[in-house]
Amino acid sequence: MRSVTDAVDLLRTASPAAVDVFTRILTRGPLSRTDVARLTGLSQAAITKAVAPMIAAGLVADHHDSAANGNGLPGRPASPVRVVPESLVTLGIKVNPGDIIGVATDVTAGILVTAHLAVVDTGFAAMVDAIADVVQRLRELLGDRAERLAGICVAVSGDVDTVGGVVRESALLGWADEPLGAALHERLGTEVLIENDVRALTIAEHWFGVGVGTSSFAIVTIGSGIGCGLHVNGEVVEGAFGVAGEIGHLPLTSEQYVCTCGRRGCVEAVASSSAIVRAVASAQSTPVATIDDAVALAHAGEPAAVEAFDRAGTVIGTAIATVANLTGPEIVVITGEAVADYDLYDQRLRAAFGAHAFGAAGNCRIVIRPHTFEDWARGAAAAALRALVLQRYAGLGAAPKDTEHTLRGSSAPA
Amino acid sequence: MRSVTDAVDLLRTASPAAVDVFTRILTRGPLSRTDVARLTGLSQAAITKAVAPMIAAGLVADHHDSAANGNGLPGRPASPVRVVPESLVTLGIKVNPGDIIGVATDVTAGILVTAHLAVVDTGFAAMVDAIADVVQRLRELLGDRAERLAGICVAVSGDVDTVGGVVRESALLGWADEPLGAALHERLGTEVLIENDVRALTIAEHWFGVGVGTSSFAIVTIGSGIGCGLHVNGEVVEGAFGVAGEIGHLPLTSEQYVCTCGRRGCVEAVASSSAIVRAVASAQSTPVATIDDAVALAHAGEPAAVEAFDRAGTVIGTAIATVANLTGPEIVVITGEAVADYDLYDQRLRAAFGAHAFGAAGNCRIVIRPHTFEDWARGAAAAALRALVLQRYAGLGAAPKDTEHTLRGSSAPA
Incomplete structure (x- = not known):
């Protein structure tokens, strides 16, 4: 295999068309050169020309090669190419x-x-x-x-x-x-x-997860913070000033709740783990120190704990409806550490989503998927x-x- | 000039690369073939090949031709091309x-x-x-x-x-x-x-207005309805199910306000012209039939009318902060028939935006631009x-x- 410098230099100096070619092979491969041409709208000749240096640098290989040795021979259009996982x-x-x-x-x-x-x-x-x-x-x-x-x-x-x-x-x-x-x-x-x-x-899901074959999606994370990653029009939404998907700080609950950010009515002010713990603790005579304590009380039917999770589920469902009404994702993936106790949120979350999703925006699929810290x-x-x-x-x-x-x-x- | 069928057929059968070339010339032209190559990442040869049939069909012309007669001669790379406005x-x-x-x-x-x-x-x-x-x-x-x-x-x-x-x-x-x-x-x-x-x-602004040279923008319309068009990652946001930018139905105000759509707490339930008229009328002994009546009362300092516009300005500013926190536009353009009375909304709108915009999302520029029905x-x-x-x-x-x-x-x- 060539040195990593060859591969990195190739990526650093690639034309926009070559970047497009590499990205398609990376996320959709193995693909024949004909399929890459169809997906990118480039000619077969342009694909062959773009792929050759990627093979030479060891980034891409003919799919049926037993060893990814980058022999640099131009492949036939129908012969599939794939990335070489170990190249970088x-x-x-x-x-x-x-x-x-x-x-x-x-x-x-x-x-x-x-x-x-x-x-x-x-x-x-x-x-x-x-x-x-x-x-x-x-x-x-x-x-x-x-x-x-x-x-x-x-x-x-x-x-x-x-x-x-x-x-x-x-x-x-x-x-x-x-x-x-x-x-x-x-x-x-x-x-x-x-x-x-x-x-x-969201970037990982876009290239290697739910985003492959999905026109648009949102990842909503629940737990110590409430966050959102958006994928629209073929790319992750980054925001002109680096801020996007900040659903934790949408003003969707009552002004009486003050957020750790200092603003009033933020989603996180009632739905973050620490907000839930605070709400449950204030109603208990016995100490409630962690979200696990609050979860145990809610599972035991303790009214203040049930109410705190209900309030959280409602505002998270309202926030997801807001995302749907604004950007119209095909799928919303709910993840984050609180997904382990999703049963405490589910009913109110879906009710609030149903109450506020506008027209066909309500057709988006909501799926729960645990993500580990890895x-x-x-x-x-x-x-x-x-x-x-x-x-x-x-x-x-x-x-x-x-x-x-x-x-x-x-x-x-x- | 060739028949319109030639031009339309060319557009109908163009490759994705040719579509990209035409779109760049349309929205950014006149452009030299060298500039088109740079913008699209295609080779100069590919540009020349893509442009030739556009010239033949009368859609594109060399910029310095006095008559847009589509002579079909391949131009030099540095010679600028432009669309022929009257072609379609x-x-x-x-x-x-x-x-x-x-x-x-x-x-x-x-x-x-x-x-x-x-x-x-x-x-x-x-x-x-x-x-x-x-x-x-x-x-x-x-x-x-x-x-x-x-x-x-x-x-x-x-x-x-x-x-x-x-x-x-x-x-x-x-x-x-x-x-x-x-x-x-x-x-x-x-x-x-x-x-x-x-x-x-939003499509018109994307190709021919504020969108040219802007990474992302939102158009917010105020008046009989409250709407929003979003442009993110190079395209208008359409929504997987055809719904996007529905800020009029974000649940950003109190549940006591019922929207014409039947949902509770929608932006339009307090900020649409008819909601403002309803709110002002309910507090008056003399009839208030139109938004012009409500505007006149607010300008005269009538408390219920001032309050109705304040409430509308607040919820619209909150909705714009929501758009900013979620999608991070570079510019927000406020338009629609109510822009004629924007002075009644301005102060509360900006205060609410400032209170709820998260971090650098608040850097987006808010501009007011009247649009006629034309x-x-x-x-x-x-x-x-x-x-x-x-x-x-x-x-x-x-x-x-x-x-x-x-x-x-x-x-x-x-």
Whole structure:
């Protein structure tokens, strides 16, 4: 196999048409060159020309080759091509208040190795250290495969400026305007992509999950936060200013409920795990410290606990109706840690959705799908790959930064 | 100039790449073939090959040709090309409860002629007659130019199934499940596209207005209804089931307000013109019959009228924050007949937007832009053109329907 630099350089310099070709083979392959031509609207000759260097760089192979050795011979139009899963490795890290989960995946988002690290101090400096430790652990676990490392992405909940690598606001972590990308770059000596966690999960679903063959979908996460990833018109919705899918902060409940973000009437003010715990605790004589306590009380029929989950289910269903009325997804996938106790939300959620979905928007399918924390980390790994393929991120193993910047280097900071 | 059939057939059979080339020239031209290659990611040779039949069919011309005569000579890469405005004509009809406005436009959405018809009976059969009359009037006004007619679109407010040509629900017109497309097809002997009016306006803005050079935008209409058109990831959001942008029916106000759609808490239940009139009338001893009466009372400082507009401004601002938090538009354009009295909404609208926009989503620019009813009809004409270009609609002047259908004709309804 060629060096990872060849593959990364090819992706970095690919034309928009070649990017389209690679993406189709990645997400829909194995595909014949004829099918790629049909899907992209390019000529067969253009496909053959675009695929040849991908085969030479070891990114793509003829499907029936026993070894993905990239012999570089032009294939016949009907001979199917596929990506070579082991050609590139990306790392995805999901940061939670209590722990950090990291995975290394191949090009098809298949998990190769996993690393967990429990953390106590969620302060920014301590978390940067912990993330760096997880990256180091994943490299060790990968062994020789670490040579094929092409990108790292860290996923954080909250308002994330992906372009600047800044976590602008993360209520869960208690961070505001933290330059996570720059800090990790300095620490690891390599560029690291920072992404909102729900958007990263949506990217993985778009390329490797529910999004394949679906015109539009939404992922709704319930648990410590209430989030949403949207996929519309062939792409994940990113927002002109990096904010999109913020259903946790739609003003869909009464103004009497104040959110941790400071706003009034937010969905999270009644539907986040901590809001539910607060509501149940205020009505109990015995202490209620965790969401598990609240779940146990609700299952036991304790009225205040039942009411708290009812209120949460109602506002989440209303939020999903809002998403449906505005963007009209084909499928809504509900996931997140609270899915384990989905029975407590289901009835009110569906009733509120039914009451507020407008016309045919109510036809969207609502499915429940548990995601593990590894799945979230895998989302970050998929986001690193996507940023590389879409040329929004130089990645690891890349050639030195473009010469124009180097020539101007005299005025750059050291 | 070649016959309109040549141009329409070319668009009907164009490859996806050729559609992309034509769309770029249409919306961004004049453009050199080099620029088209850069924008589409196709090779210069592919551009030259794609443009040649467009020139031959009279759809595109070299920019510096004094006459758009389509000489079919391949141009040099740097020589700019542009669409020929007069190559095709489309009709756009906007249906209101009190009148029907029709325009004929050229390929660049330039209005050629206009026709108005006041209507009293909004029943379905009478409206079909009235729409047919407006089409006939536009044909007469066009004279010889009617030969270049390539498509007709009728825009209606409400839940419209564009694929089936059915108005599923239009509270304003009092229609439910009306087969407008089929009725007009029978009446006019030609296929007619049916589109939601706000989406049609969004299509026109996408190709010929604020959308040119903007990554994402929303159009919010205020007046007899509250609507929204969204443009995200390079395309208008249509919704998997034909419903999108329904901000009028987001549950953002108190459950005490019942909407004309039957749901509770909808934006329209307090912010539509009729809701405002109802609220003001219930507090007055003198009759308040129209929105103009309510506006006059609010301008005179009558407390109930001021409060009604305040409540409307608040819920509209909240709805715009909801759109921003979910889809992150770069610009929000507020339009619709109530824009004439925008001073009554402004303060509360901006305050509510500021209170509920999440993080950087609040950076989106809110601009006020009056649209005339001709602009709405022009939106429908642009929607007819877009459907033709994107091959979702056979259009007028097209060759007979595809042979497969004709061969199966024995089982088709007469």
